[in-house]
Amino acid sequence: MVTTVEEQAKLVEASKRLAAFQAVKDYLLPEYTRIGIGSGSTVVYVVDAIAALGPDVTSKMAFYPTGSQSEELIEAAGLNLQYISKLPAGKQLDVAFDGADEVDDDLNLIKGGGACLWQEKIVAASAKQFVCVADFRKLSARLGTAWKKGIPIEVLPMAAPRVLDELQRMGAQNPRIRPGLPGKAGAIVTDNGMWIIDAPFAPLLLSKDTGTGGQAGDGTNGTWAVDALADALIKIPGVAEIGLFYGKNGLQVASGAQKPVAAYF
Ligand code: 5RP
DSSP, X not given: OOOSHHHHHHHHHHHHHHHHHHHHHHHOOTTOOEEEEOOSHHHHHHHHHHHTTOHHHHTTOEEEESSHHHHHHHHHXXXXXXXXXXXXXXXXXXXXXXXXXXXXXXXXXEOOTTSOHHHHHHHHHTBSOEEEEOOGGGBOSXXXXXXXXXXXXXXXXXXXXXXXXXXXXXXXXXXXXXXXXXXXXXXOOOTTSOEEEEEOOSOOBOXXXXXXXXXXXXXXXXXXXXXXXXXXXXXSTTEEEESEEOOHHHHHHHTOOOOEEEEEO
């Protein structure tokens, strides 16, 4: 039984590591040449697992980061760093690995706890397969129950007050502009010069919970389905991207990002 905070922290780290090594074993085939690397603390183990394959395997591969953190990880591991902006039109990554803040039963995700969600969605959308690597704390039946800080939304700073108004109208409970990192005054500024708003909504329904006999999921009484909420959020003027990575149809509408093919816990 886990009794102390230290023991719990150790368990979480062990879970992240296990998930990462398993995901790389299952989804990084030796013939792959272009690999997306996401952001966050779990991805550190993904890069460890890749580096452990050795240069015989990895020297033929190029690695595409989602921000400065994964860029540094790739370089520190001695892997070949490339940029998604240089990936020619018509080409795709073979696979992208990334973490998540919460994962529901349908493998819909909340992402953006590290404020890299826009680049993360672009890299995910550029990959044939998107593999979500997450420890056991991230799993929930419905998004909004495990990650309680809200859905991260990247916004143009000048639009932030209007976006906050609209989010409140849609039923978000106390949406807030994310503050800067400790010691930094003002709002957090993303790699794209944008701000992040964290918007907590009541736990989101899955599409299968809505429709005939189910709840509407269209925001009535503050109840949203994942896809309906994502569609509504991305249409708010001033919203650049949202931290909902969701089912196939919705993803095509919002960003083209693919549904994760696997999540490990
Ligand atoms: C960053 C992300 C991360 O993948 C997410 O926050 C998970 O991070 P961690 O692995 O540290 O729990 O979306 O924008």
